[in-house]
Amino acid sequence: MRSKIRNRWTPATAAVWCAVAATVAAVLPAATATAAAPPAAGATITATASDGHDPGRGLGPEIAAIMRKPGYEHARWGLTETDAETGRVIHDRGSDKFFIPGSAEKLFSVSGAWHTLGGDHRFTTPVQALGSRQGGVLTGNLALVAQGDLTMGGRTKPDGTVDFTPVDHTYANSLPGATLTPEDPLAGLDSIARQVRRSGITEVRGDVIIDDRLFTPPALDPQPYPLIINDNLIDLLTTPTRPGRPAELSWRPQVAPYQVTSTVRTVAPGGTTDIEVATSDDGTRITLSGTIAADAEPELRVSDIEDPAAFGRTALIEALARAGVAVTASPTGPNPEGELPPSPIGGRRVAAYVSPPYAEYAKLILKVSHNLGANLTLCNMATATGSSDCLDGFPVLRSFLDGADVDTSQIQLADGRGGDPVDRATPHALEQILHYWYTTPEADRFRTSLPILGVDGSLADSCTDCPARGKVFAKPGTVVGGDLLNDRLAVGGQTLAGYLEAADGRLHTFFVGVNGASATDIQDVLRIYNDVAMIAALLQQRAADGRS
Structure with a gap:
């Protein structure tokens, strides 16, 4: 990692x-x-x-x-x-x-x-089949070759433009008023998974690997990665209920092994809205605590995805399952980048996500x-x-x-x-x-x-x-x-x-x-x-x- x-x-x-x-x-x-x-x-x-x-x-x-x-x-x-x-x-x-x-x-x-x-450049993120095919079975690995695409479809509107709000979710922990765009953060991976299925593959007897060798993440804050899903953040949205009752929690993107729990309670109208986020060392266990006023708007917080490659691997395996493609490898765990062949990896392209223009x-x-x-x-x-x-x-x-x-x-x-x-x-x-x-x-x-x-x-x-x-x-x-x-x-x-x-x-x-x-x-x-x-x-x- x-x-x-x-x-x-x-x-x-x-x-x-x-x-x-x-x-x-x-x-x-x-x-x-x-x-x-x-x-x-x-x-x-x-x-x-x-x-x-x-x-x-x-x-x-x-x-x-x-x-x-x-x-x-x-x-x-x-x-x-x-x-x-x-x-x-x-x-x-x-x-x-x-x-x-x-x-x-x-x-x-x-x-x-x-x-x-x-200005018209589009990032093309391919998925290569590495191994042998017999019918719908791939004996080998699928490799997604990350290309430095900023959103991977997570903000793309039906007309092909990129969505935004006045106060972006990336500022949610620093300033009030941040809101979410309605698009599915996993849209690009779902598109890739459907393409894999349309290529005829129904089973991967092997693993899914994220090839993130395009560049070494630099010591900048925030830190760019070759694969970026939802700005490498988990969105945590708290909505008030009735005073004295637990607040409602929704979060996205929901990918294993990430788990989110909340002890945030709703307080009287006009009361204090103060929500804190705590995470485990690996970032996969997220806890929210605090209060939210009954008359407050939903309050957004975010939590860092600590290992974008491992997160992306699991998210793609889950997307493949939704598309009807089974993967024999465990969906969770580290990204097995050591199994990648030398770059460029070759193989047969079975899917690709193409971004909006730069x-x-x-x-x-x-x-x-x-x-x-x-x-x-x-x-x-x-x-x-x-x-x-x-x-x-x-x-x-x-x-x-x-x-x-x-x-x-x-x-x-x-x-x-x-x-x-x-x-x-x-x-x-x-x-x-x-x-x-x-x-x-x-x-x-x-x-x-x-x-x-x-x-x-x-x-x-x-x-x-x-x-x-x-x-x-x-x-x-x-x-x-x-x-x-x-x-x-x-x-x-x-x-x-x-x-x-x-x-x-x-x-x-x-x-x-x-x-x-x-x-x-x-x-x-x-x-x-x-x-x-x-x-x-x-x-x-x-x-x-x-x-x-």
Whole structure:
């Protein structure tokens, strides 16, 4: 079993955690409409930049009022805006200075993988029959050759697109409001199993093996694997019943030998919802405890799949049984990878799962800030060159950025998701990658893969009734940690980079971000997020009115 990288940064340990900005906004949607509004006329505004300069000077009174609000006394603002067609610089505030961009750095990693693979690239995950066939009996093994497919059909809608919700299930243990997509996480394996049966095989007198030699899982968090089922998570959904009664529990995907038990009880309406998850060392025994209020929405938690290959092997054997294919080997136990022949393994292909186009995966990563998918981009780029070392994706990314005329001296990256403490980027570099896409045939496809203000993804709950709704396409980034000294939250970075619609259908690229703000609680983090989103909305309105 390959080692699993544990979460290194959690709110509980007061270290840095990096998440989707609008995940916070979605927690308290009622506050969204008002939290970002600039101070009322006559309000006292005292904050200025720490170097004595007015951070809002020359940006108009509404934007200036936001930047001068309390909480930004020691912060640093950056704001850039450029006409994408003419290159005219409209605003330039700190464009050549490093910022902590958080997940806005996914613009680089996702772009590199998209360019390397192609937006229409599909991952084909084959199953090979190894041995001899006599009638419907295979004497030998079935081998699934993992290809680094991010979802293996677990989010694919009937129309072939990839499904997502504003707050992804991968954030369920960190932030409230996470929800599940309705698709079956085992859909890809079920499709494979039906194909095996249609090939004429009804019995496998041997074993099922996951060939996961495509790449070595890198020391990144979250850690990518060649085989990913349900983001390598078990979903645990608790639903309240009546006060004093046990809560209802549902979980997926249900695969042996995983077992889940719950002692969560329902408490009175308005009571405390607090659910903890405990697991055995191998992750197969999961226990939930705590309380859930009777009037609460169903509460989602997740638990790591510790051994993705063993999990995938068992899940495929169970899928084969559902399709009418018997396997003589025990369905549970370690993945017998030692029985694999040298790679490539050869054999006769009896099934394959073909993914949606890569542009759909890029949309998922960008819309919900999917951290596992963003780290996987490095592996995808590395394997495209024949390397099994995911860190070899960095030279591929560097080569792409150089060719895209992005100044890599203005970028620092140590992962694919923008969550490493060293990650930095200048607003200028972020605008350069945005301008690159503007000049390509896939410009619209890329732009609409970004969260859309007030419409979808991690901007779905922001500015839902403002004039800029649907006219700002941008990737947020958030880095928040616990300031134990002052018993408050430190907002290392809150950023937004993307496109806004200007007059006459023109597009402007932009960056808005603040580093070094402080917050007293999660409500304050929400307000900072909304402040940045509101500045973007105000820029769009000015551009649409021809006032830029």
